[in-house]
Amino acid sequence: MSKREPSDLKAPQLRRSPGTSYQRILDQDSRPVPDHLRIDTAVFVGDRDIPIDRYMDREFHELEKEKIWRKVWQVALREEEIPSVGDARVYEINDISIILVRVAPDTVKGFYNACLHMGRRLLDRPCNLQEIRCPYHGFTWNTDGRLKRIYSMWDFPQIDARKLNLPEVKVARWGGFIFINMDPGCEPLDVYLGELNRHFEKYALEERYTAAHVIKVLRCNWKTAQEAFMDAYHVVATHPQILSSAGDDNTQYDVFGNCSRAMTPVGTPSPHLSRIPSEEDIAANVYRPRDSSGGITVPAGMTYREYGARVAREELRTMIGEKADELCDAEVMDSFFYTVFPNLHPFMSYSQTVQLFKPYEDRHDMCTMEILYLRPFKGERPAPAKPHFLGPDQSFLEATELGASGALLCQDAWNVEEVQRGMRTLRVNKAGLTLGLYHHTQVRHFHNLYERYLAL
Ligand SMILES: [Fe+2]
Numbered sequence: 277m278s279k280r281e282p283s284d285l286k287a288p289q290l291r292r293s294p295g296t297s298y299q300r301i302l303d304q305d306s307r308p309v310p311d312h313l314r315i316d317t318a319v320f321v322g323d324r325d326i327p328i329d330r331y332m333d334r335e336f337h338e339l340e341k342e343k344i345w346r347k348v349w350q351v352a353l354r355e356e357e358i359p360s361v362g363d364a365r366v367y368e369i370n371d372i373s374i375i376l377v378r379v380a381p382d383t384v385k386g387f388y389n390a391c392l393h394m395g396r397r398l399l400d401r402p403c404n405l406q407e408i409r410c411p412y413h414g415f416t417w418n419t420d421g422r423l424k425r426i427y428s429m430w431d432f433p434q435i436d437a438r439k440l441n442l443p444e445v446k447v448a449r450w451g452g453f454i455f456i457n458m459d460p461g462c463e464p465l466d467v468y469l470g471e472l473n474r475h476f477e478k479y480a481l482e483e484r485y486t487a488a489h490v491i492k493v494l495r496c497n498w499k500t501a502q503e504a505f506m507d508a509y510h511v512v513a514t515h516p517q518i519l520s521s522a523g524d525d526n527t528q529y530d531v532f533g534n535c536s537r538a539m540t541p542v543g544t545p546s547p548h549l550s551r552i553p554s555e556e557d558i559a560a561n562v563y564r565p566r567d568s569s570g571g572i573t574v575p576a577g578m579t580y581r582e583y584g585a586r587v588a589r590e591e592l593r594t595m596i597g598e599k600a601d602e603l604c605d606a607e608v609m610d611s612f613f614y615t616v617f618p619n620l621h622p623f624m625s626y627s628q629t630v631q632l633f634k635p636y637e638d639r640h641d642m643c644t645m646e647i648l649y650l651r652p653f654k655g656e657r658p659a660p661a662k663p664h665f666l667g668p669d670q671s672f673l674e675a676t677e678l679g680a681s682g683a684l685l686c687q688d689a690w691n692v693e694e695v696q697r698g699m700r701t702l703r704v705n706k707a708g709l710t711l712g713l714y715h716h717t718q719v720r721h722f723h724n725l726y727e728r729y730l731a732l
Contacts, residue, residue: 325708
């Protein structure tokens with residue numbers, strides 16, 4: 277483990293792709309562009325190699341358990357998974373188990389999921405609780421955590437029952453997600469999220485329902501997996517089929533406190549292409565994988581981006597009404613991939629996807645990638661999709677609810693498991709991963725925070 281070098285903080289000139297900048301693409305928008313898209317932080321986040329050990333060694337997993345997972349705000353579930361008073365779910369992170377229970381219509385509490393008597397896990401499945409009762413010897417608590425009953429109390433003269441309430445974790449909410457934090461002295465969630473609130477406010481993730489929920493086990497470290505989504509640099513080699521309609525090299529990266537983002541224009545060709553595709557080619561590239569009817573025809577004199585935005589607004593209007601007309605082309609077309617340290621990746625605006633990564637059980641060499649599709653709805657809130665679990669040998673293609681994204685995710689999943697294998701060989705000759713200075717802004721920013729938490 278090497279200490280952070282002061283030289284890392286000296287910024288060399290930050291270079292950008294010679295392709296059109298994202299801000300220039302926003303200049304072409306047919307509607308006013310909101311302020312949060314106009315921020316261009318251009319922060320230098322370091323140029324050092326990222327040490328491979330932290331992806332490979334159990335020692336780092338143990339450090340992460342103590343210094344990250346027991347200290348940070350992390351998503352445990354969606355509000356809609358426990359809609360009624362008494363509804364309870366278990367959230368597990370590494371070897372720690374937490375019960376989330378709705379104790380009042382607008383109050384959710386979190387408790388460590390272990391009996392204070394003999395340590396049995398109190399709950400192992402979703403249920404609706406009147407009380408929390410250990411199945412082993414029957415120690416029982418009210419759903420608000422107050423001790424309710426101990427059989428043969430005469431045999432426990434040494435305990436003070438008033439001090440035997442279930443220990444709690446902090447609970448807070450954002451965007452329809454319930455977060456927990458095991459650190460009693462942590463800062464409030466809204467302070468932790470900082471500017472994120474302002475960026476997402478307009479898109480009200482709390483007013484969405486979970487239309488798809490897929491959990492896939494991957495044979496790699498959780499950081500390896502999530503980093504495969506934190507740059508647009510991999511598109512040219514991993515997803516060449518979308519280059520006609522994805523401005524990968526035009527991507528703008530920003531950092532905001534504990535968060536970062538990548539904004540990639542869609543419906544505009546990659547600067548890597550030697551031939552500029554026609555507007556029809558771009559349209560076909562976006563629509564053909566989704567629509568077997570042959571896609572759309574771009575009206576004469578329009579760019580595909582303008583026309584695609586109009587079509588997207590019409591689709592959205594059926595769900596969010598006139599609010600759709602206030603959205604600029606970028607808001608309905610582009611990819612806004614945000615990262616909230618350590619493991620949450622919500623897409624801003626209406627592209628619906630949220631990704632979550634964490635270690636699988638207590639493994640440092642396996643993880644889960646969760647994908648949620650959060651869709652707006654009209655009328656009564658639809659029931660959330662049940663989690664669709666895919667084991668390590670199953671493919672994202674089996675989750676047909678993911679639509680056209682399934683094929684892209686297969687390409688990414690193939691990479692991450694091969695990276696985990698390759699790193700074992702790589703470290704015979706090389707101690708670190710050599711990242712770009714700009715395209716890997718999000719990954720570098722993550723590792724700067726990671727090192728701060730781990731005090732490396
Ligand atoms: Fe990808």
